[in-house]
Amino acid sequence: MYSALEIATWFLLKNNAEIREHEATNDDYEVYEGITHLKLQKLLYYAQGISLGMYSKPLFEENIEAWQHGPVIKEVYGNFSKFGRNNIEIKMDKQAEEIVTKIENNKEVLEILNLTYNNFAIYTAWQLRQMTHEDNTPWDITQRNKGLGQKIDNDLIEDYFKKEIIA
Numbered sequence: 001m002y003s004a005l006e007i008a009t010w011f012l013l014k015n016n017a018e019i020r021e022h023e024a025t026n027d028d029y030e031v032y033e034g035i036t037h038l039k040l041q042k043l044l045y046y047a048q049g050i051s052l053g054m055y056s057k058p059l060f061e062e063n064i065e066a067w068q069h070g071p072v073i074k075e076v077y078g079n080f081s082k083f084g085r086n087n088i089e090i091k092m093d094k095q096a097e098e099i100v101t102k103i104e105n106n107k108e109v110l111e112i113l114n115l116t117y118n119n120f121a122i123y124t125a126w127q128l129r130q131m132t133h134e135d136n137t138p139w140d141i142t143q144r145n146k147g148l149g150q151k152i153d154n155d156l157i158e159d160y161f162k163k164e165i166i167a
Contacts, residue, residue, distance in 0.1 A: 002109065004044055004060040004073045006099045008080070010113055011035060011043050012090050013100060015121065034087025037080045038069060039125035042132060045071035045157075046165075047116040049138075051109075052154055053161030059112060063151045066142040070132040071152060136160075 015035045035043070044064075051059035064071045080088055090096065104110055120128060132139045138156045 001058065002060050002103070004062040004076050005079060006103070007044060007047055007060055007113065008040055008076050009090065009096055009099045010103050011040060011047075011117065011121075012088055013092060013096060014113075014117060016089065033124070034089075035121070036085055036087055036125045037077070037083050038085075039121075039128060040080060040088060041072050041076065042070060042125065042128035043116060043120055044073055044076060045132060046120045046128075047112055048154075049157050049161040049165060050116055051112050052158035053166040054112065055108065056158060058154055059109065064157070066139050066146070066150050066152050067148055070129050071139050 012035055019034060044060075048059050048064060051057060060073075062073050062075050064073055066072075092100075103113065123131070131137075134140065138152045138160050141156060142150055142152045
């Protein structure tokens with residue numbers, strides 16, 4: 001199992017690499033946006049949901065909580081909230097390289113992350129927020145029943161993703 005921060009690092013580095021690649025090739029056909037803190041939280045939620053839905057096991061151990069703007073991992077929030085609405089930029093250092101290598105050596109996890117990135121990073125942060133706020137999503141059910149800041153149960157996420165996303 002990975003930490004949510006390790007998964008976040010992978011998403012950020014993949015996004016940064018894609019942006020650089022398309023800038024280098026002068027690809028102006030597609031719009032490649034960076035990842036804001038809000039978008040990162042939603043990508044983590046979708047990655048956890050895909051892992052639970054496909055393999056019935058969590059990708060990371062940190063809890064996902066129901067906050068005002070959707071599902072949030074508090075530990076990741078503490079690390080990246082300083083970026084506010086700006087794109088998060090991180091550098092490839094030795095620690096980041098070790099994280100990428102660790103993830104890319106795990107075929108199952110890499111599949112989950114690529115599925116998540118390819119299917120959900122195409123949306124804006126606000127579009128992802130709206131998707132997590134739809135009626136009867138795990139966030140909606142938890143937020144309505146318990147209030148903000150409550151843990152979204154992994155069983156609830158797993159059931160939702162098996163029925164609504166993966167199917």
